[in-house]
Amino acid sequence: MDVSDLQVLEHDVVVVGAGGAGIRAAIECSKQGMNTAMVCKSLLGKAHTVMAEGGAAAALGNVDPRDHWKIHFRDTMRGGKFLNVWRMAELHAKNAPDRIRELEEWGAVFDRTGDGLINQRNFGGHRYPRLAHTGDRTGLEIIRTLQDHGIHQGVEIYMECTALDVLKDGDKVSGIVCMWRETGRFIIIKSKAVIFATGGAGKAWKVTSNSWEYTGDGYAMAYEAGAELMDIEFTQFHPTGMVWPPSVRGTLVTEGVRGEGGILKNKEGKRFMFDNIPERFAPETADSEEEGNRWLQGDKNARRPPELLTRDVVARAIMKEVKEDRGSPHGGAFLDIASRRSAEDIKKKLPSMYHQFKVLAELDITKDPMEVGPTLHYFMGGIRVDPDSQMSNVPGLFACGECSAGMHGANRLGGNSLSDLLVFGGLAGQGASDYARSLSGTPQIDNAQVERIIRNATDILNRENGENPYLLHEALQETMQMNVGIVRTAEDLNKGITDIEKIKEDYKQVKAAGASQYNPGWHEALAMRNLLITAEAVARAGLMREESRGAHTRIDFPGEREEWVKCNIVIKKGPDGKMEVRKVDRSEPDPELKRIAESTLEDLEAEVARETA
Amino acid sequence: MAKRNFKLYRGDNDKGELVPYQADVDEGMVVLDVIHRIQADSANDLAVRWNCKAGKCGSCSVEINGKPKLACMTRMNEYGADETITVTPLKTFPVMKDLVPDVSWNFEQNKRIKPLQLDPKDKDAKGNYKMKQEDVDRVQEYRKCIECFLCQNVCHVLRDHDRTDAFVGPRFMIRLAGLELHPLDKADRIPQIKNEYGSGYCNITRCCTDVCPEHIQITDNGIIPLKERVVDRYYDPIARLFRKKK
Numbered sequence: 046m047d048v049s050d051l052q053v054l055e056h057d058v059v060v061v062g063a064g065g066a067g068i069r070a071a072i073e074c075s076k077q078g079m080n081t082a083m084v085c086k087s088l089l090g091k092a093h094t095v096m097a098e099g100g101a102a103a104a105l106g107n108v109d110p111r112d113h114w115k116i117h118f119r120d121t122m123r124g125g126k127f128l129n130v131w132r133m134a135e136l137h138a139k140n141a142p143d144r145i146r147e148l149e150e151w152g153a154v155f156d157r158t159g160d161g162l163i164n165q166r167n168f169g170g171h172r173y174p175r176l177a178h179t180g181d182r183t184g185l186e187i188i189r190t191l192q193d194h195g196i197h198q199g200v201e202i203y204m205e206c207t208a209l210d211v212l213k214d215g216d217k218v219s220g221i222v223c224m225w226r227e228t229g230r231f232i233i234i235k236s237k238a239v240i241f242a243t244g245g246a247g248k249a250w251k252v253t254s255n256s257w258e259y260t261g262d263g264y265a266m267a268y269e270a271g272a273e274l275m276d277i278e279f280t281q282f283h284p285t286g287m288v289w290p291p292s293v294r295g296t297l298v299t300e301g302v303r304g305e306g307g308i309l310k311n312k313e314g315k316r317f318m319f320d321n322i323p324e325r326f327a328p329e330t331a332d333s334e335e336e337g338n339r340w341l342q343g344d345k346n347a348r349r350p351p352e353l354l355t356r357d358v359v360a361r362a363i364m365k366e367v368k369e370d371r372g373s374p375h376g377g378a379f380l381d382i383a384s385r386r387s388a389e390d391i392k393k394k395l396p397s398m399y400h401q402f403k404v405l406a407e408l409d410i411t412k413d414p415m416e417v418g419p420t421l422h423y424f425m426g427g428i429r430v431d432p433d434s435q436m437s438n439v440p441g442l443f444a445c446g447e448c449s450a451g452m453h454g455a456n457r458l459g460g461n462s463l464s465d466l467l468v469f470g471g472l473a474g475q476g477a478s479d480y481a482r483s484l485s486g487t488p489q490i491d492n493a494q495v496e497r498i499i500r501n502a503t504d505i506l507n508r509e510n511g512e513n514p515y516l517l518h519e520a521l522q523e524t525m526q527m528n529v530g531i532v533r534t535a536e537d538l539n540k541g542i543t544d545i546e547k548i549k550e551d552y553k554q555v556k557a558a559g560a561s562q563y564n565p566g567w568h569e570a571l572a573m574r575n576l577l578i579t580a581e582a583v584a585r586a587g588l589m590r591e592e593s594r595g596a597h598t599r600i601d602f603p604g605e606r607e608e609w610v611k612c613n614i615v616i617k618k619g620p621d622g623k624m625e626v627r628k629v630d631r632s633e634p635d636p637e638l639k640r641i642a643e644s645t646l647e648d649l650e651a652e653v654a655r656e657t658a
Numbered sequence: 659m660a661k662r663n664f665k666l667y668r669g670d671n672d673k674g675e676l677v678p679y680q681a682d683v684d685e686g687m688v689v690l691d692v693i694h695r696i697q698a699d700s701a702n703d704l705a706v707r708w709n710c711k712a713g714k715c716g717s718c719s720v721e722i723n724g725k726p727k728l729a730c731m732t733r734m735n736e737y738g739a740d741e742t743i744t745v746t747p748l749k750t751f752p753v754m755k756d757l758v759p760d761v762s763w764n765f766e767q768n769k770r771i772k773p774l775q776l777d778p779k780d781k782d783a784k785g786n787y788k789m790k791q792e793d794v795d796r797v798q799e800y801r802k803c804i805e806c807f808l809c810q811n812v813c814h815v816l817r818d819h820d821r822t823d824a825f826v827g828p829r830f831m832i833r834l835a836g837l838e839l840h841p842l843d844k845a846d847r848i849p850q851i852k853n854e855y856g857s858g859y860c861n862i863t864r865c866c867t868d869v870c871p872e873h874i875q876i877t878d879n880g881i882i883p884l885k886e887r888v889v890d891r892y893y894d895p896i897a898r899l900f901r902k903k904k
Contacts, residue, residue: 088707089765090805091715107786149787152774154794154801154840161788179798185714186801193833196769204765227754256709290686296712401712404731405688515698559703562670563755566702 066446073474100176125454229561286420455595
């Protein structure tokens with residue numbers, strides 16, 4: 046392989062990933078005058094943002110004027126069980142409203158209130174109706190808006206192009222090696238900064254709402270480049286995925302169903318969430334069906350029904366019903382909207398859910414309850430970044446959206462990811478542009494690094510014979526589902542790690558049949574490296590964190606432990622090539638932020654009312 | 659579980675053939691599931707495009723027994739137990755490989771369209787744009803489009819007459835309708851709709867509407883209103899007289 050024969054492109058900043066975070070970051074870079082490129086594995090507009098249904102959380106106060114960034118911030122910290130990076134939760138709550146309004150200027154058409162403002166809906170863990178939405182296809186609205194705006198901002202978009210690894214000049218980023226999926230040809234993109242917006246790694250599990258793209262590419266590439274991963278043990282199981290038929294197991298059922306009044310029942314017809322209200326949330330949650338109903342009718346003095354507790358709580362409660370034999374026929378719980386809202390309302394507010402169940406499960410959700418159960422949905426943890434610039438510990442390497450860590454702590458609130466990607470996509474674009482401008486020269490490409498990356502990729506095709514990548518992937522999904530699932534123990538996690546080590550060995554002999562042109566078997570094999578690094582990181586960090594907090598549940602260490610809120614688990618590739626996992630003390634929060642997050646709701650609401658009066 | 663027969667297109671734009679496969683089909687499976695099963699078991703390098711597997715992203719458009727459909731939303735029980743199911747790539751676009759078409763032309767069309775233009779003077783004192791829900795209902799219908807390009811695939815102007823040089827196709831007529839009917843938009847696209855995007859080429863056969871998985875009334879609610887605007891501007895004798903006087 047002669048590196049000088051390769052196609053070489055040059056940009057100031059390269060964004061990897063074209064979901065909401067990636068496109069928003071690219072738009073910002075372009076606005077800052079950077080020569081910007083964006084590479085994505087799929088076609089533009091197909092990334093997972095398109096699947097987000099419920100809405101984008103922002104304290105606009107359009108539906109309930111009592112809302113304020115401080116209340117949003119408090120909800121986010123409590124939802125994240127106080128493990129969130131305080132500054133990120135603050136930046137998010139403060140900036141989300143402007144990022145939403147900006148989308149409207151770029152063409153988004155959100156649902157309206159009676160006054161003609163952007164309408165907002167209720168969601169789990171949010172004190173007020175806070176989610177700007179467009180029916181139940183808000184993600185589509187947002188990604189299309191960003192896409193339609195982004196193509197006019199001078200961003201070069203390289204579609205169906207897979208990033209393989211980052212190149213470095215000394216300690217600094219100098220570019221990235223990619224592969225065109227259609228032809229299998231490699232390219233070098235020289236750049237001063239690289240922004241990862243690569244999403245999560247749901248594909249390490251068997252039951253997931255994620256598509257083939259979510260293979261932890263950003264985590265693994267960052268790790269290989271020397272960046273740190275943080276809080277990666279916190280993997281969110283969304284409580285409501287489809288459970289039947291088997292081929293769609295895991296497909297997302299929006300939390301919007303519960304936001305619009307949907308309730309969860311077991312096979313005995315009991316609303317079991319009333320028996321699963323954690324102490325921390327008891328003062329803010331309805332304690333009777335009657336109160337929950339009043340809340341749904343808009344009574345501002347009523348408290349929210351327990352179906353709208355945070356996702357970790359609801360997912361565990363459904364698991365418990367199934368385990369104790371009170372589940373639905375196919376191993377889930379019943380989600381009932383039919384008895385709560387008129388058929389007309391359901392079709393208007395939840396049209397894509399209606400359509401999805403009608404076609405895929407032959408079920409009419411205006412007449413019958415859905416069967417739902419937990420599905421791996423989201424990574425709270427990821428690449429450790431500076432909260433303001435979004436830069437990792439590798440100079441020139443940035444991350445935003447799901448692939449970055451910190452904003453959501455131990456559990457993400459629904460609706461906070463669409464706003465996260467807008468806020469931090471913008472900040473990463475700004476951060477990367479500032480960094481690129483600050484460099485005096487252009488970092489150089491090291492051909493030896495390029496050769497090594499390409500050889501690793503082509504070895505998979507050139508081997509005479511070897512392991513089937515699809516079978517390796519299945520084996521990984523099997524062990525992650527069994528051993529690194531929604532409830533964890535040291536014994537299971539150790540078993541998971543042993544399995545992963547074995548699959549890593551097999552992976553050294555992985556073989557993809559066929560040629561390099563648009564070859565899914567080869568693509569699968571390339572993604573497996575990233576999945577294995579990510580899976581190992583989740584299992585090892587999960588083993589170290591000996592407590593139950595948010596989405597990380599250790600049966601052998603029940604409950605939150607005070608000493609663990611004081612530290613993050615940080616992972617890095619060691620000098621010997623082995624994964625280094627260590628506890629790192631968190632810095633002291635800003636006292637004012639701490640005060641806000643720890644205030645009672647009553648005090649904080651009174652404070653906000655005084656301020657805004 | 660039952661064994662079923664399939665024929666899948668294997669090859670590229672220049673040459674290819676329908677290759678027979680057999681696969682086990684379980685209850686509830688869609689055509690895309692079967693394609694994946696064949697891929698994992700016996701054809702690792704079979705190319706197919708997909709993402710969300712829930713009819714929301716529009717990636718897995720193919721022709722199944724000659725009918726343009728989303729493979730992820732087509733249930734196997736739509737077909738008889740003995741029926742051989744033939745899956746081919748979208749006919750209107752060049753084939754990259756197997757079931758994957760090169761749809762890049764569509765992305766080029768989008769770049770030609772003038773984006774939304776709002777007037778900041780329309781903002782209220784708090785910085786909000788106000789629009790009534792009933793005024794955006796129609797625009798939201800257009801914006802349901804998932805860009806599966808099935809409508810582009812069946813449009814006679816593009817499929818049979820190959821006039822990609824003259825007409826942007828139903829997908830982008832819908833995009834244009836979403837901009838033109840946006841209550842606060844200030845831009846004028848009518849001259850381009852007539853002269854550059856080729857609204858006159860559509861002869862309203864409604865084939866695009868029939869295949870839309872989002873059930874958008876592409877022809878009646880999107881293309882016809884745009885055609886009417888073009889007619890009002892360019893061919894209405896009274897309006898013409900009025901314009902001349904100015």
